Each structure stands twice: as structure tokens, then as C-alpha cells.
Amino acid sequence: MKFFSSTVLIILLLAISPLTCAQYTSETLQQALDDISLKDENARQKIQVILASLQQAQQPALTVQALLFLMKEQQQKKHYREAKTSYQQAAPIIEKHQLHKLQVEGLALLAQNEYWLGNHEAALQLAEEKLLPLVKTYRPERLGKIYSNVAGYAATIPMLEKSELYFDLAISVFKAEENVKELARVLVARGGLLAQYGNIKAALPHLISAIEYQLVLDDKQGLFSSYRALGRLNHAIGNYQQAITFFKKALAVDYKASIHMTSLHFSMADSYLELQQYDESLKHIDKSLQWVGKGHASTYDLITILLGKVWILIEQHNLDESLITLQKAKALVDEQKSTRSDENLHLSFAKYYLAVGDIPSALNSIELTLAIETSRSSLIIEKYQAAADIYEQAGDYQNSSLYLRKLREFESKKAKEKDEQRIIQQQNEINLLNAQKNTALVQQELLEKQNQVQVQEAEQQALRLYGGIVLLCLLALFGFFYLRQNQKKRIALEQSKSVMALMEQKNQFIANVAHDLKNPLTVIQIHLEALKDGMVKNSDEAHEILNKRIEVLSNIINDLRQVSLVEAGSLVLNPKPFAFKPWLQQEITTFAPLLESKKFALKASLDIADNVSVVADQSRLSQVLANIFKNSLRYSYQPGKLTVHAQQSRQSIKLTIEDSAPAVAESELAHLFDHSYRSEATATMSTQSSGLGLYICKEIIEAHQGSINASLSLLGGLCITITLPLAEDNHE
Template sequence: MYLARVYLDKRDLANAELIINAGVEASKTAEDSRALSLNLFNQAYLYQLQNKQVLALNSYAALAQTYKQLGKNSSLGSVYNNIGNIYFKQGDFDDALTYYQLALPLIDIEKNQQNYANTVMNIGRLFLKLKDYPQAEHNLNLSLQYRSATEGPVGFIETHRNLGHLRLAQQRYTDALTMFDIAEKTALRHNLSGQLIVLQFDKIEVAYKIKDTALMQNSILLLRPLLTPNIQPILIAAGHYFEALYASQIQDWQQAEEHINQLLEFKVYQSEHFAYQNAIKLASKVKQELGKHDEAIELLLSFNKRYQQQQEANRLSLLTQYAQLYKTNDKEREIAELKKLAVEQENQQLKQQQQNRLIIFSFIIIAILLLTYINFVRQRSRNLAKENALANALMEEKKQFFADISHELRTPLTVFKLKLEELEYDIADDPKSTYKLLSDRVNSFNALINDISLLAQHDKGELELRLVSIDIYDFFKRAGEELISLAKEYQLDPKVSICTISNDTAILDATRINQVMANLFSNACRYTTSPGQIYFSVEATETSLIIKIEDSAPGLNKQQQQQIFNRLYRADRSRSRKHGGSGLGLAICRELIEAHQGSIVASDSSLGGITITINIPINKSID
């Protein structure tokens, strides 16, 4: 556990991984939850350093479970905050906000003011990304109430930087500079060179916006002695970008080219300090100003090619991480099977000893025992055959799952590449439409990854419900209104019927049930031939909540009705691809309904299509 920290501090990640994996296994063997929590923390930190965010989330999830067992709520809050930071980095703001909100009530403000302030600041930073400026300002100012320039200077600086970025987004440039100046004075007082560097980046960006060349020059002069060879490469790369930006502002194109050439050597595609697309545009402009038109074109072509290679590498890394998760689960199952086999072998030895003692009594008893043993062996063989068949079926199902996922990704990625090439060579008929198509493709990739992540959580038993008391009528009335709006887009005739007693309530995970309704409404609208009908009904009894979604033609045969809840199953693949979707929606619906101890089935509809029937037990109170 402690040796791993040494390797992590030295950034010897290969040896750190070996030590950490051994520590996790040893902690599980010893059934030592405290040691396991420390090793899991090291593992999550390692995966973040390796940019393996999927594996980091998996380790944090295991760490959260361990902290729950230990009753360490404050530590659990810190884990939720870290999970939120990973989702924020991935651009998944909904999940990021969910985990930040889970973290807040777990953190003791009196004992951990800095942790509480960090989480509140992260929420403000998230709303800033969403351009909800009033909410962002509220959270950042709340975070500042728990900050101190003396006791926690780094947090104090970060909060003021975020407030500066908020002012910059609001085009309040003077206020932005005021925030950056406050942060800069604190960084100078505590000799925080890393913070000083990024603050100069911030000030140069403001100066460029307001065309204040003198301010840009002053920040550049402060920045140069700070950019020593031993700092992070990404900061050096950013330094070259801002040097080139300043040189272009004063039209020193030769100096700008020198810094641009050095920046491109770093091959940075994502940076929190500057947009790489802006760097490419600046580089092209510099080359054009110097009359190097061919180099400008070659630079753009080279960037697009390297960017595509980077995207492919990211995709392969993501698939590798999911494969590693499944491999780990297979190893755990293998260990369980070995333990089971050892117990069976021990039982077999005891039975054999008992048979040897009984031989002295009589030949008849021996014959009976032999017949019993033969029958036992025969039954055991049948059981082993069933287990082998089940294991083979699971293996084939896993192989098919990965094959289907690869197939799901291959076609949209091919289209994605072709559309990028259209933009690259300026042959797209409608660039705005092409950009929208690319954005839709990225959204579909994110949706597919979220679907896979949810199913992986369910397979590992980590799918948690956030149960709340809801008013059945109001809740499903809103769902019906969403269906009516969606159906009109598809030129369908919707009907909604909600039969419930006034003020009748149920205990459900509202977010998950909304997810189920959205999936079922979307399927019904997309696959029903227009003009057609959709009938949505809800009935509350004393013990159950019965939900039905019926649609008109086309329908499905009995075999298809039984299979539509299987993962990646499509009754009509060509029709499904035309309408989009990952093929996981109905499988997710089944997992979420079963998590509520309910059932979901498909049957023929009197309207000519299919009927999806959901039956959920009603609970009136939360235990």
C-alpha cells in the first residue's frame, strides 16, 4: 500500500500498477476493508494518471462501496466529488452534477471546509460550462465564503480564477482582470509558480479580447522566466501558443512562426488553457502572412489526419478498458469456481472414507453404497455438462456482444470519417448540416457508452435506485404530455388515460422511471407507421402500478416479442438503423423495471401493433 505511493510519486506507473493490484488482492484475501479502501484509492489515482477514466470510475465505485461498509461518510463524499470530476472532464454534465449533489450532504462543513468548498466550486464551474451564469455565480460566491488566502491558497486562487472566467464569458473584462489580479497576488505571496503561469494565460486571453497590447506584453514578460524545462509539458505548449498570439498581435510573423512550430511538436489535441482549433487557425494565418501557402495547407491536412488517428486511439482505449473490466469479472468468477471445486473435492474425500468404513458391515450395504455412488457420479456429470454448456453460452454471448458493439460503432465511425473529409477538402454541400450530423454522431456515441455503462453497473450489482415518494397522477400526467408532444412530431394520434385515486403516491426512482418512459415512447413513435395511434394508460391498484403503451401497425410475432428485451436485438435491422438507436434501450428498460421488483412484457395490441405492459409493486413509504 505505501510502496505503491512511492512508485506513483516517481511516476513509475508500470511498477505502481503491479504493486497496487497485489495490494487489492491481498486486502480482499485478508478481508481488511480499511486496507482495501487505501489500495482502491491508489488504483483509482493510477488509472486517472494513465487517462483510463472508465477503469478509474470502476475503482471509485468499488471504493464507494467500501466506504459505505466502513461508515466513512466524509470520505464517501470525497469519492463522489472525484467521480463528478471525471464525468465533468468527459463532458457528461448530468452525471457530474448528480455526483456533486450526492457529495455535498456527506461532507462535514465544520471539519472539512475545503472539501465542501471544492465541491460547491465544481458545481459552479459546471454551470459556467452550461452558460447558466446566475447559478454559476451563486455557487462560486458560496464557495468563496469557505476559502482563505492564508489557510487554503490554492482553493482561494481556483475560485477567483473561475469567477474571472465567468466575467470573461459575460464580457465584463475589467471585472475579470480584477479577479485574476486577486488570485495573482495570492500566488505571488505563496510562491505558487504553477498558478502564476495559468493566471498569465488568463490575463493574456483578456488582453487579446480587448486588444490591450501593453497588458499582453507585461504578462508575456512575467511568464517567460516561469516556463522552465522541469514543469508540465502541457504548460510549455500553452506558453508557446500565447507567445505566438502576442507576436501575431504585434505582427511579428517570424517570431509567431517559431513559437507555432514549437507548439505543434507537442501534438496536443485537448487543453484546458487554450482551444487547439484556435491554435491551428493561428498557425495557418501565420503561414499565410509569411507567404507559405503550401505549408498552411499541409499543416491543416496533417492536423486532420493526426486528429483522426487520436480519435481512433481514444476509441480503442475505451474498448480496451471495457474489455479489461469484463476480464476482471471473468477472473473473479474463475476463482469462485475453483473454491467451489475444492469444496466438492473435500466432500468427495469424506464420502469415500465413509464408504471404506462401511465395507466391514456387509456386502449388501456395499452394493447399496455403490449404486448410490454411481447415481451421484452420473448426476454430477450431468451437472458438469450443464455448467459447461452454460459457460460456453455465456462466452458466446460475450463474444457476440463485443461483435455487435464493434458493428454498431463501425458504420457511424465510417460516416463520421467521410463527413470530416468533406469538411477537410471543402466539398460539403451544406457545412452547417454536416457539422450538425457530426454532433449528432458524437451524441449517439455518448448515448451508447452511457447505455453500456448502465448495463455494466447492473451486471456487477452496482445499479442503485434513488427512491422518492411521487404523486402518481401528476408524475404520469407529465409523462403523457411528453408523449403527446412527441407523437405529433411523427404525425401519430396519441391517447392518454390515467386512472388513480387523488393524492395516491408510490415509492419509485423518478429519474429511472422517466428514462423507461422516454425509451418506450421513442420506440413506439419511431416504429409506428404514420398515420397511426398510440395509447398510454396508467392504473393504480392497492398493490400494483400497471402501465401500458400500445401502438398500431406494424406488429411483432410471438418469438420477436420474447426477444425484444435482449441486448442489441433488433426485429428489423434495416428499419432500426434507419431510425437510429443503440439496440440497448429495451434491455435497459427491463433492468430498471426489475430493479423496482417489477415486470415488463410485450404482447399483441388491439390496435394492430404491440403492447408493452409494466407491473410495479406499490410501496407507500420509504424504509
């Protein structure tokens, strides 16, 4: 009966004049207002009829409620400027009658409206200065939700520290209220933000906790958001196929909100783009554009999607269509006047001009985007990579090398968060050296003007050499990183603790390798710049130093290549039968001069018949022996001792290599052959190695069906024991 009477009232309200409506009581009009749904096609017409009546009846609270409902309807239709006008009509009534609770609702809608208009700073300022003080006093039950929204406003600007503060406040409120559903959604939003800005390690626990809550609650919207965030996280660390798997899980959830579907398809397009599956990428970016027209997406979201489509079209070499899409995005950016949108637009134009070969325009666009600071990791990487490519095409190899170096430093920094302060300190030391060299350069130019041509030639040669070394290191590091990541794609969500441990190991390993690469690179950089400046008197000596440092880099990169082959299952052996004793004698003879030069006393005892043979790859066994000898030379005190003992049993040969002090802790012996393990006793030594030598030895020996282990040596150092099976014709 209640439904019938309310429906009849609405029909009457639409059929009669505002004057006649005035005869209805506040209760009747309140019921009529409550019965209007945003899903009604004629909701605006109904609310305007009620508004006319309420204004005549001088009923302020109901008038404000109706105006705020009209705001929601206008926002749903994306009429954001009309919604702002509706609030301006409500504001004087709120102020006059002190309707504080309704003021909270109105300011919350207005802040969201500013956000959708792209006025992110205005949304944040409004929320902090006006909305939050009122919420704390008059609507404390809404505090958690408002904190969460404000965190989102701050993140979009971006003001990351402020965003983290408001996320913490929202989490505290929802925990105190035991509001598990909203708590999970805040955790997803925070985890997604952390992943977006490259803090993968911090993001994962938030997402795992959120999913645990959502599975219990069967919160479909929350699960959708969590799976989408996990997809973005995997995308951020390069697991693009795994990212798509999580995005598909999100699609499978029975939840189809337009703004979330817009974001999901955009993320899927990004992952397919990284996999170079351009048709799939374009399909999902078009779906994102379809969904953006159905919901509350902001102008900034539409710009972002259009520019994402531009990047895909450029990769497809569809340059005509990419230019058309760029012009659409530019028209929106010009209207919005947002620095963040300007940055994306200039970068997209730079990529387009590079693709069509218009290098002057590309240079202008990349310089405009480089002038805008950003905190988003993915955009920084794109900017530096595009800058390096454009400057290279322009023949400006110095700037190209500069941005390649910036790219390497930034990606290395994101991979080793724990070493961040140490890297900053080292960079400051390099900057100080550069400042000192710049002063010396001025003095040198005053004294040696006649050497200008030679200095310029040396500069060009140095830049080419340094650029080649940097590129080689980048390819080796990230090729290795990519191969390692491919081996871990099957890790399931329930193994989150293992994932965390693995990511910690990966970060530590990359930090170690980056540190080992940085030292010789720093020496190379200093000597090259000294050569360029004409400050080196003995160029032969300088070239000798450069050659030695390049050899160190080559050895480290070779170790990385060997590990990549091992972990990819591509280590190739060429086993052949050969007499073991003559081979071992030859290897010892080869290393004897080196050992003698390092003041090592060598003693060999070979209790093996001359004709005893093994089936093995001689070059790989030589590599194992070389790694062990070099480890002894690298970590033992000088002068030192080294003994080699070999003996034969019925089915195997046992080879023992012992060196003198120092030793390692007995508790570390079992870990010496682990991937990238470094003993505490040697971690601080100034050595130029990758820390992968014994790990490679273990993989090679085990590939020969043998074994290798470590124990403490009677000489005070380490004892390495290798066992290899005899060839079948040697068995008794």
C-alpha cells in the first residue's frame, strides 16, 4: 500500500502545477523524494517538479536533499558543471539554516565532482579545509570513507606521503569499527597505488590481506579490485602473462561497474602491449573506451586511454590513425589544462614524431615532457627511454648516453630499495668528483687551447665506448632478470610467503651485481672523462686500467650468462672420454705461474693411474677448476698455500682442493653453493666478482652426475671436494 501511494504521488506531481504541490506535507514529499531512483529515466524531471514545490513551501532541509540528489543524477550523466551549479544553489540554504549533516554530504559530492573535472588539487584542498573538519564533528560514521577518498585525491596529484597518511587513517577507522568490507577495499586501493609507484614488496601484503577478507565476505566488487591490483603488481615486475591471468580472473567475477571495467581493460591492453600482442592490446583499449562512456570516468581517464591507444597504434606503425587519436587527446588536454595530462601528451607526441622521422619536433616534445617532474615509475622509464632514442637519432650521443645512464640508475634503484641510501651517497661522491674535474677543466682550457681538436675526438670515442659498455650491462642485467622471472610464473597466490622471500632474494642479488658493476663503471667513467679533458699524461697506463676494468665487467657478465643458461635449462655439455690424470696435470701446470705470482705455494698429489678415464666435457671441468682456483686467490691471505689431491676408488674419482686462511663459519658451509650467496667473512672484501662462481660449479658437476661439497681445511681455509663417476670401461 505504501508503494502504491508513493507512486501515485509521483504521477500526480508530474501532472499538476507546482502551486498544487504545495498542499502536500513534508512527510509526503520526503516519501516522494525517497522513492525516486537514479536508474529512473525521468529522475531529473521528477526531482525538478519536487524542487519547485519545496522552494515555494520554504522547506530548507528537503530542498537541499533534492538538490543533492539532482547533483548525483547530473554526475551520473557526466554533467559535472551542472552538478557544481546545483551545489551552489544548495550552499546558501545550508549556510542560512546551519544544515551541517547535509553540508557534509554536499561537500563530499563537490570534492568528487572537482576530481572528475580533473581539478585534483582543488578536490584535495576542499576536502582538507572544509569537508574533514565537518565530518569529524557531525558525521563521524563517514570518516573512514572520506579519508579513503582524500587518499585517492592526494595520490592522483601525486602527493604520495600525504596519500599514505590518509590511507593509514582510513585503515585505523575501519579496524576500530570492525568494518571488514571497507577495510579490504582500502587495502586494495593502497596496494594498487604502491604497486603503481614501484613499491612491490610493500604492496603485496595489503593485497593478500584484502583477498582473505573478501573471500570470506564473498565481496564481488572487492575481489574484482583485488585481482585487478594483483594483475597490475605482476605487470610492474615484468610478469605480463601472469598479470593477464589475474585480469581475466577479475573479468570472471560477477561485477561490471563501468569505471572499474574501464580501468581493467586499459590494464589488459598495457600488458598485451608489453608482450607485443598488438591486436589483443588494441582490442582491450577499444573496450576501455567503450566502458569509459558508460560511467563516471573523468576527462583525465579519457585522455589517458586515448594516449594509450596512440602508443599501441605507433607500435603497429598505423601512424595516420595514431595522429588522429593524438589530436582528439590534445583537444581534451587543452580544455582541461592539467600538468599531468600535458606530460603524457608531450611524451606521446615525442614517440609519434620519432616514428615518422620528424626529429626536430620529437626533440621539442621530449624536452617539454622532461621538464615536468613525475613520481610514476613507469612514466619515468618511458621518458628516459624515449629521450635516449630521440637524442641518438638526432646525433646527440652525449645526451643519449646521459639518459641511458639515468634509465639504468633508476631501474637499479627500484630493484634494490635497501641499498638506496648507499647509492645516493656514492652518487654524491661522484658528483663531487665531477665538480672537482669541472674546475680542473677550466684551468686546463686556459693553459692548453691548442689541444681542443684532440680533446673533442677523445670525447667522441669515450662516449661511444662508455655507451656501448652501459648498453651491454643493461642487456645482461635485464636479460638475466627476464629469464629468472619466466621461471617463476607458476607461483600461486597461496604461496605468498615464498613469493616475498623470493623477491627479497632477487632484490639482494640484483643489488649485489649492480654494486659489483658500479665500481668498475665508476673507474671507467672517471678515466674516460680524464682522457676527454686531456688530464692524463700517460695514456697507455690509462688504457691499461680501462682494459682491466672492462675485463672485470666481461667476467661478471659471463657469469650472469652462465647462470641464465643453467636456469633456463640451456646448459649444453659435450661429454667425451678422456684420461683424467694428464688433463689435471695440464690444468695445474697452466695455473702454476699465476699461483706463484700471487705468492701461493702449490702442492699436488695425484694417486690415479695414467689411463683412468672419465666421460665429461673438458672445457666445463676446466671452468670449474678455474673458478675454485680463482676463489682461493681472491679470498685467501697472501702468501698462502694450495694443495690438490686426487684419488681413485672402484667407481669414481675424488678431487680435493684445499687453501689456507681465512675460513668461513661452519654454519655457512651448506650455503656456499647457493645462488648469489656470499659469506659474511668475505662480503666486505674489495673483490670484483659476481658471487656466482661456486653456484655455477655445482650446476656443472651435478650435470655430470657428480657431486661437490665444502668443508673446513686443515690449512686454515676451505676444502672443496669433487666426486666424478669413472667411465664404464674403468669399472672393476
